[in-house]
Amino acid sequence: MFIQRWFSSTGRHSNGMKSRIVILGCGWGGFRLARVLDKKKFDVTVISPRNHFVFTPLLPSTAVGTIEFRCVQEPIRTVKGIDYYQAASKTIDFGKKEILCHSVYDNSSEFSVRYDKLVIAVGTKSNTFGVPGVETDEENITHNPSGTNKHNLFFLKQIEHARSIRNRIIECFERASSPFCDEEEKKRLLTFLIVGGGPTSIEFASELYDFLKNDVAKWYPDLASKHQTIVVEAGDHLLGSFSDTLSKYVEKKFVSRNILTLTGESVQEVKEHSVILKSGNALPYGVCVWSTGNKELDFVKSLDLKLDRGRIVVDSCLRVDGKDSVYAIGDCARIQNLPLAMLAQVANQQGKFLGKCLNKDENLPFRYINMGSMAQLGTYDAVADLNYGKLSGLSAFIAWRTAYWTYSVSISNKLLIPMYWFKSYWFGRDISRF
Numbered sequence: 001m002f003i004q005r006w007f008s009s010t011g012r013h014s015n016g017m018k019s020r021i022v023i024l025g026c027g028w029g030g031f032r033l034a035r036v037l038d039k040k041k042f043d044v045t046v047i048s049p050r051n052h053f054v055f056t057p058l059l060p061s062t063a064v065g066t067i068e069f070r071c072v073q074e075p076i077r078t079v080k081g082i083d084y085y086q087a088a089s090k091t092i093d094f095g096k097k098e099i100l101c102h103s104v105y106d107n108s109s110e111f112s113v114r115y116d117k118l119v120i121a122v123g124t125k126s127n128t129f130g131v132p133g134v135e136t137d138e139e140n141i142t143h144n145p146s147g148t149n150k151h152n153l154f155f156l157k158q159i160e161h162a163r164s165i166r167n168r169i170i171e172c173f174e175r176a177s178s179p180f181c182d183e184e185e186k187k188r189l190l191t192f193l194i195v196g197g198g199p200t201s202i203e204f205a206s207e208l209y210d211f212l213k214n215d216v217a218k219w220y221p222d223l224a225s226k227h228q229t230i231v232v233e234a235g236d237h238l239l240g241s242f243s244d245t246l247s248k249y250v251e252k253k254f255v256s257r258n259i260l261t262l263t264g265e266s267v268q269e270v271k272e273h274s275v276i277l278k279s280g281n282a283l284p285y286g287v288c289v290w291s292t293g294n295k296e297l298d299f300v301k302s303l304d305l306k307l308d309r310g311r312i313v314v315d316s317c318l319r320v321d322g323k324d325s326v327y328a329i330g331d332c333a334r335i336q337n338l339p340l341a342m343l344a345q346v347a348n349q350q351g352k353f354l355g356k357c358l359n360k361d362e363n364l365p366f367r368y369i370n371m372g373s374m375a376q377l378g379t380y381d382a383v384a385d386l387n388y389g390k391l392s393g394l395s396a397f398i399a400w401r402t403a404y405w406t407y408s409v410s411i412s413n414k415l416l417i418p419m420y421w422f423k424s425y426w427f428g429r430d431i432s433r434f
Helices: 028-036 058-064 159-176 181-191 197-221 244-256 298-302 344-359 394-407 411-427
Strands: 001-009 017-025 042-048 052-054 073-075 084-094 098-104 109-114 117-120 192-194 228-234 260-263 267-272 274-277 282-284 288-291 310-314 326-327 332-336 373-376 382-386 389-392
Touching: 001 098, 017 028, 017 326, 028 042, 028 159, 028 344, 042 228, 042 332, 058 394, 084 298, 109 282, 117 192, 159 181, 159 197, 159 288, 181 192, 192 260, 192 282, 197 228, 244 260, 244 382, 310 411, 389 394, 394 411
Parallel strands: 001 109, 017 042, 017 117, 042 084, 117 326, 192 228, 192 288, 228 260, 310 332
Antiparallel strands: 052 073, 084 098, 098 109, 267 274, 274 282, 373 382, 382 389
């Protein structure tokens, strides 16, 4: 049954005096903006299909149980003074200043929300580059928890993806330990393929290495020497955005760990249990993690907005070109004449900056401060490409853990994260499948 409702107020906060700001999305930009906005001045409404913010730098750690999923999420309702609808935006009528949404629980239940100011912070989805056999399912309400159209091929952008990867890894080891599993099938099940050579891929490969070395060797001793990890990267080097020195450091580290790195290679087709490479070789896999960058959402493409490479064009004050009282931040936005990378630190800084500007009724140009880049390589190892120098090894590892522990939002997570680091180091990771 089709149901449509119209929400002209946000309920408990509306008093007819405040200007209403609606934020679409609760990622790095949207979540930070919701926290910074002055609730005494604005009615703030957040609309997002997911009711939590994900601390993405620690997401690869959750995929193997180094830390638990609760440590990397912050419920959006913990932001005081806001209203929240768990829904997906369908269309926006910029003339009427009205957003048509549908519930994530029932696609036929639609409702409209009016705004005085709108901030689009919906992010992006995983980029498949049109490779046959792999499709993104991220925008569908009833999507596969893997994020893809396959049960053994995964993206790594959301908590549900990490949880699916973790369960699949354990499933592969349990299947391989069965007396009915022949050697060829065992080899396939225990081949872990990672497509992409960026920070997420490198950190997941490193977390997986620690898990295989420290936990699999203990609990699956007969399979300890039968697994293989492969990284496929289309570029000439891993971590292409880092300095050559750090990139080569990572590549040497992977060689010493027997992680097979195929640079200058790309996936041409994905089949049910294998991928076909540009060279024509087939790589069977039990788990494939696909992390090859981002692309625009279909929702963004459907809007009557000027786009540049799939991203909404905004001016230096983050205002959407040609639209009144509409802003865009984060991965879905591109500043005209100042293109910035799709990074968490960019979205976070934009959310903080825009919130302060709106609170003061100012229109100031956004200035991005590059904090550098870091990637963890497992316990006691990392690389850090910082403004004041390049770090690798233990010093980079300390910088990585210190930075991301500091940036975690809530006090509870600041307590939980080091607790799980301690637990996984001394007592191992959980190998339960649930």
